[in-house]
Amino acid sequence: MREAVRSELLEIPAGILDVDGEDGARCAARELLEETGFQAAHVEGLASFYTSPGFSDERIQLFLARRVQRGAGPGEPGVAVVTVPFAEAMDAVRAGAIVDAKSIVGLLMAEVRTEESR
Amino acid sequence: MREAVRSELLEIPAGILDVDGEDGARCAARELLEETGFQAAHVEGLASFYTSPGFSDERIQLFLARRVQRGAGPGEPGVAVVTVPFAEAMDAVRAGAIVDAKSIVGLLMAEVRTEESR
Numbered sequence: 605m606r607e608a609v610r611s612e613l614l615e616i617p618a619g620i621l622d623v624d625g626e627d628g629a630r631c632a633a634r635e636l637l638e639e640t641g642f643q644a645a646h647v648e649g650l651a652s653f654y655t656s657p658g659f660s661d662e663r664i665q666l667f668l669a670r671r672v673q674r675g676a677g678p679g680e681p682g683v684a685v686v687t688v689p690f691a692e693a694m695d696a697v698r699a700g701a702i703v704d705a706k707s708i709v710g711l712l713m714a715e716v717r718t719e720e721s722r
Numbered sequence: 723m724r725e726a727v728r729s730e731l732l733e734i735p736a737g738i739l740d741v742d743g744e745d746g747a748r749c750a751a752r753e754l755l756e757e758t759g760f761q762a763a764h765v766e767g768l769a770s771f772y773t774s775p776g777f778s779d780e781r782i783q784l785f786l787a788r789r790v791q792r793g794a795g796p797g798e799p800g801v802a803v804v805t806v807p808f809a810e811a812m813d814a815v816r817a818g819a820i821v822d823a824k825s826i827v828g829l830l831m832a833e834v835r836t837e838e839s840r
Contacts, residue, residue, distance in 0.1 A: 606775040613775055653821045655774040657724045657731055662774055664823075698834055703771045705782075705823045712830040716816055 605682060614686065614696065615704045616711070618664070632667035637675055640685045644669035651713045655705055666710045668717060690714070723800060732804065732814065733822045734829070736782070750785035755793055758803045762787035769831045773823055784828045786835060808832070 606613050619635035621628070629647045636642055650666040679685050688696075690711075696702045697711050724731050737753035739746070747765045754760055768784040797803050806814075808829075814820045815829050 606772075608777055609772055609775045609779045609781075613772070615775075618776075651826070652818060653823045653826055654724075654727055654731070655823050656778070656780055657727045657733075657822055658736075659726055660774070660778070661727045663727075663821075698838075700770060703781075704775055705771045705773050705827060708769070708771055709823060709826050709830070712827070712834070716830070720816075 613704050614702050614707065616707045618706060628665040629667055632665075632669065636669055636672075639680050639683050641675055641679050642669075642672045643675035645671035645673070650717060651709055653709065664706050666706065666713065668710075668714050731822050732820050732825065734825045736824060746783040747785055750783075750787065754787055754790075757798050757801050759793055759797050760787075760790045761793035763789035763791070768835060769827055771827060782824050784824065784831065786828075786832050808836075 605611075617632075617636045617639040619631060619638070621631050622634075626634075629649065633644055633647050636644055647667045647669050650668045652663065652665045654660070655662045655664060693702070693711050694715060697708055702708055702711070723729075735750075735754045735757040737749060737757070739749050740752075744752075747767065751762055751765050754762055754765075765785045765787050768786045770781065770783045772778070773780045773782060811820070811829050812833060815826055820826055820829070
């Protein structure tokens, strides 16, 4: 439940850098495990952007996790894990069913990256 | 200049709905004209998303302007208008040179829409 918008949203895993100078890729892998219980063999930088530069300096770094396996993590309270084929997630973006900026950018950029590496 | 992030950013035109119940497409056409001096013959809905639902209920509606012509508008103070071919804007997204969430989503979704209508 996202209190700020009073609804449940489909979102990619995300979180905040640890205060001890954690780097982005490590944070991404950690949040993936904490929120979903999945472990990634490879995490690579995908994009970086300001969410709303007119009034906030919040900046999000996005990473693409590859070779993902279900690990030991139990997931987080209040977070339900949904796994779907990538094509289905892209359909949800196109249909307007995913309404979280970082998730839209992440999925669209993952598609761009996948096309580039073909 | 975006004071919140202390830098100049490349962004698509944007603005806030007039308080008198202005609809999104009308607002988009108005902001396009005010900020860039360009007029659109056709404006269509492209996407809608929350910029940062963890802490804000800010929601952005994106529109695709088609058949755009330079109009009478002078542009806005503090806004420099940059026009580039669409492919060049997409290259800037892929290269990480555009770091504003709405602009990244807008360009990527415009590409999706263009591919769909081929």
